[in-house]
Amino acid sequence: MTDWRSSPFDPVDDDDKLKEECGVFGVVGVSSAANFTALGLHALQHRGQEAGGIVVHDPEQGFNSVRRFGYVRDNFTNQETMDMLPGPIGIGHVRYSTSGSKGATAIRDVQPFFGEFAMGGAAIAHNGNITNADALRRELIERGSIFQSSSDSECIIHLMARSLQRNIPERMKDALRRVEGAFSIVAMTRTKIIGVRDPLGVRPLVLGRVENTDGVGWVLSSETCALDIIGAEFIREIEPGEMVVISQKDGVTSHRPFEQKKSRFCIFEHVYFSRPDSILGGRSVYETRENIGRELAKEAPVDADLVCPVPDSGTPAAIGYSLESGIPYAMGIIRNQYMGRTFIEPSESIRNMGVRLKLNVNRALVRGKRIILVDDSVVRGTTSRKIKEMILDAGAAEVHFRIASPPTAWPCFYGVDTPQREKLLAATMSAEEMRTHLGVDSLKFISLDGLYRAVGEVGGRDPASPQYCDACFSGDYPVEPSDQVLKGFQLKAAE
Template identity: 85%
Template structure:
């Protein structure tokens, strides 16, 4: 099954979002709303598991958008109970582009002490090694997902409770994981020791919520309580409320900095900071680092908008919507003809010709990956009569693939892996091209002294090539890290 926007293949994609609720009647309905708010994190498929003492565990997995599936009363009535978790997916590990329904989370396992369901955001970097070991010892896998390893590791644990088995399993796992899980009586949340992927705790009435982002708390009227800490496990039950444990060895946090740049919704809060304000500050830093004489600052919608506003404010150059996004493309062209496919980016973006003609234009975008979309946008802007086109990018050059839950092209497909900034400028055919520096990005997210090379505050491997967890599966396949080169 192809992704929802077949022409949107020149962006990095976060592979999933997780959401869970306990202590509310018809919890699955709240989960569906939360997943709708997290749809930007995964558009391929979604799933919900609920528990009710009468009917037991019930699940539903569907391809496509949450709004097209989990708003139907006939489906939601099959998911009763006051405890439920859910997941939206964009595949990284597993069969990209040909997702099978068995790959759609949450995954469920029946253990001697009862059932458990698990939803995972992130990527396990030693999943293939674990999978080989588990198969050799008799495990039978049902999916191609790395997340299923967690269920099998739990099954092999000798601990007497499901939370203790989960601790056992996750101690074997390398990479990034934010997990929302459930038993018959508890909602469970866990973040990996580096805290690479986000997970937050909310409160609504007598109920509790776990979510990938705060924007999903807002949609159900939940109050944001706090972020789950890196390396923390929380057990939530109606009787005891929130119990906190730290089952992993302490390590310095390395939260994914690209969550600030692109992945998270601009109305979310990360680390106590508004994502929108951080992106606006990125634009301010970019204007300071890379000024240029021009007539108009235009965002590449929608992800470039806050940075473009910041760039305009700092530079004094007027801001304008020079490019308009078609918000209703949806799945209309899920299987486009070759003629339609050749239209490419014009199906989703259109130039505001009356605003562009005759002007020197600064285009602000969040990133350059392969460069294919950037070239098409430049062509559209020039066709509309622009005098000059200048690109300003709200992230450093993306030169290294991510192995922690982001769908990234192979390194040789990343433009910045084999081109200098000047070479990329010539390849894109623009008058100038500048990226924000890594120090500038750190300043924008609140680290006033920039990046500390001795102890980076974030995971920035996609820019720096410095991986906080060795991608062991990929290294076995021949991938060379920066340190090995």
């Protein structure tokens, strides 16, 4: 990774980083749901930078929505747009697609999706990926459904429309019982917001409470950092397999529509996806990442002069590595904080500068030094090679890579944009072959057991019953990606 979160306009290798699909947010019982939602989405921007949308309901004007490409700050901060979104209840979504088309013709794929039902309208925003979406889509089309988007999430709306239940929450339960894969969902009716996590709890969703001029409001969000920005109190995480239905009148009611299963939360949320100032499973993400660095230092020590993070995603782990090893921490690479739309259409000569547009080596610091570079992961390796070349060009004596996750050898099918398996460096090379390919003096990854210890599992990973979803490292998929298998994807052979 070159950066904790990259802009969609970056000229850096776009295929050399994993991207979370999206973030979701919802609020009820506030004076202006759109303003709260825009702030929440701004805090969740790291989870999706391709597009965003907000749907609100006002008792006088009904449902209104705005969906746009680009950043929240560019689309939902002007008064003209916000005046189009009145009402005390709303939901929002930021997107980086793993399915569906991209480009100017794909506004239909931008969530939240909205549908009119016999008992009134409803909107839905989805974080995750439906692994049987192709089969569901074929079935629904054969039965007369007309799809407006290429997103797998739209299947949920059509399944709800075909349900015979008498209200929206019950129809949603019906629909989600047909769905396989990973989902954290925020939905809304005229008076309620609804939050649901899949039975394995792969993707995050939290509940918050906010005091405002209209009394008590309730918030649903992908991460706690979005509660902080609006001054909301974190109440708890929505539990795996739980549905909460929330209204200003009745507060929060909890339902259990699915068969209970053992939780398999995405472990990569701890490594990279979530903001370091968020709380996951009662644990500070920042502290967990520092612990990862400490474990990495225990597992993969090396004689060196400086520990340097690859900004910004490697920073907490690099601090942990430095503290554990006693090797000084230093900012050997400086990130340009103002990369963005300036380079939306760069010339070929500018594009060829690649990583240098975004990162610059602190030459005076690294010259003649043995450098440990700490990064969160290696995907295709192209960016890592360029960073290594920059460090050596600046006069470093040695370059040692330490990676704060195990080798990424398998694609994710649960809401993460992952290259095809044959493009993953760890899928085709051994650790030593990767070291040679990258041209570094040493390359070490944290072990899967070490990662589990860092996130609080003292005994490491239980191979018979893993505590997290770690399919991108282990090939152990907790839900079979049935659509991909039908397309020829080869699952890991049973050991």
